[in-house]
Amino acid sequence: MKIVGLMSGTSYDAVDVVAAEFTVEGDTLWLRPLGHRSLDHDEELRGEIGAVLPPAATTVEAVCRLDNRLGAVFAEAAAVGVELAGGAVDAVVSPGQTVFHWVDDGVVRGTLQLGSVARVAARVGVPVLGDLRAADVAAGGQGAPLVPAFDALLLAPEAGDAAPRAALNLGGIANITVVAPHAPVLGYDVGPANALLDAAARRFLDRPCDVDGAVAAAGRVHPGLLRLLLAEPYYAAPPPKSTGKELFHGGYLDDRLAALGEPVPVEDLLATLTVLTATTVAAECARHEVTEVVAAGGGVRNPTLMSRLAELAAGRWRLRTTDELGVPTQAKEAYAFALLGWLSWHGLPGALPSVTGAARAAVLGSWTPAGPAYRGGPAVAPPRRLRVRA
Template sequence: MLFVALMSGTSYDGVDVVAAEFTRHADTLRLRPLGHRELAYPDELRDAIAALLPPAATTVEAVCRLDNRLGAVFAEAAAVGVELAGGRADAVVSPGQTVFHWVDGGVTRGTLQLGAPARVAERVRVPVLSDLRAADVAAGGQGAPLVPAFDALLLDPAGGARAALNLGGIANLTVVAPDAPVLGYDVGPANALLDAAARRLLGRPHDTDGARAAAGRVHPALLELLLAEPYYAAPAPKSTGKELFHPGYLDERLAALGKPVAADDVLATLTELTARTVAAECDRHRVVEVVAAGGGVRNRTLMSRLAALGARRWRLRTTAELGVPTQAKEAYAFALLGWLSWHGLPGALPSVTGARRAAVLGSWTPSGPARAAAPPVVPRRLVIDGC
């Protein structure tokens, strides 16, 4: 089967598009990557998304307008994905842009992703899977993270506990260990606060390669304030996003210091925050290896700091060594979730999300008559073609 998958993360800088072919051999599922594109959002669309995110106030009209604007963008992205697949696809997975994740007292009450899936289905004329988080939330789960289903099939824990790390707007960790349930949760901010600082202090969308952070020094008092965030001490399952780690969050901590901090020092401190919080979780789970992906992998300063903190305890490498492009890993993971849902198989892991049961994810927007799926066979292993 040929799946196209889209991914627009908490950094909301663009949409990643992938095409993948899945073939099943007994309980092994083989994924053949067919291509990946990164389609940047125009500044005006990024501003429209930012204007809708907490703690900003908004209106139903603004939500409706953005929902349909994103749907049009995702529709064109899906068409690119169909081209990557050779001009044909069986389905598209379009999880949408998360604009709110409602967590109250540590319990997820709801979640909202925008992206008008009917527009995508109309453009490419194949079924579209969307709203992937809601079923897990309804079953008492966090609705996130969902990528651990991919990690659990891909990583082999035979030689010891291994972790998959995604460095997007938020840093997510999956831990796969011998004879233990899969763990996965949001550790804290990765690019969310770094990009906010770059926009405020540098007038740029991000700190390219972490160059400005490398030129700065960690500010001890600011780091202490940031590390005091209660979220880090909360037990898993847990998930977070820009409803907590937004630009105003950083402004409040800087204001609390009572004196200005140089831009490079702010970036160096935020980089250290991500490195320390991630490394602490890897050490806690006694992992022997960390496999990283996401936009943060491009940040040389962050990756260098993570490698230094893990030296002699765990090895740091990227998913590219496993055949999965680092910038496309989450999109390929959602392609897998689409394959699972197509076959009536659950994609969320209760040990990760805290749900009462494993839920089949998403809502299908049809395009033409429904097609019967083959009888489900639960895969036990994922193999990437070419590796």
């Protein structure tokens, strides 16, 4: 089965596209990567997404326009995925752009992703899976993270394995999956990875990000600011938990700087935010006593962040990337969503209750049909009329 997976994360700078072929041999599912691309969002689209994100106010009109604009973008990305697969696929997974994750006293009440799935299905002519988080939320879960289903299979212990390992994703938010023999899989959002770094770069450098962590590398950690940031209650909350830019946004950073009451040079600010991410991630790895951390996501391209992580990992766990396991670091989440599509297609749950806190394991997403490739039951001829039988 060939599936295209799409992903636009909390950094909302691009849509990652992958094509994957899945085959089953006994109890092993084989993934053959067929290619991946990253298609950058233009400045106008990034501005439109940022304009609807909390804490900004917005309108239903703006949300509707953005939903359809993103749908067109994802449709073109899906077409690129079909090309990567050689011109034909069985399905597309388009999870959309998360614009709000409604958390009330630690309980997720709802979640909203934009990107008209009907436009994607119309463009590629195959069934498209969207709205992947809602089923888990309806079952009492966080609706996130969903990638641990992929991590659990990729890091599944072999006979004789005894130590826990972790998968780490460094996107806008850092999230971790802990896989240990004879134990439920754990996974949750740790805190900001690139979210606050990118917010600071936009605010003080007028750039979308600090490329290669170069400015952060020139700075020094500000101890007072770091203490203030580490006092965030989210870090102490027990899992299951999830977060996003509804908490860690530019306004959040402004509030902490105002509370500090003294100016912080931009290079020191970025250095401190880098260490914040490394410190919070390392604390969770130490808590679970992992022996290996396999990292992926945009943060892997930041050598300053990776070096801070490596310093904290020294002598405690091995740090490497998913590239060594055959999964490109920049495309891992898109491949994970392709896997969730395969699971859903076969009626298998994709969310892990031990991760999300749901009451039951949910089959994820809603399928949008497109053309004759999709059938929910046995083939029938189209009816010509409707009559009512008493």
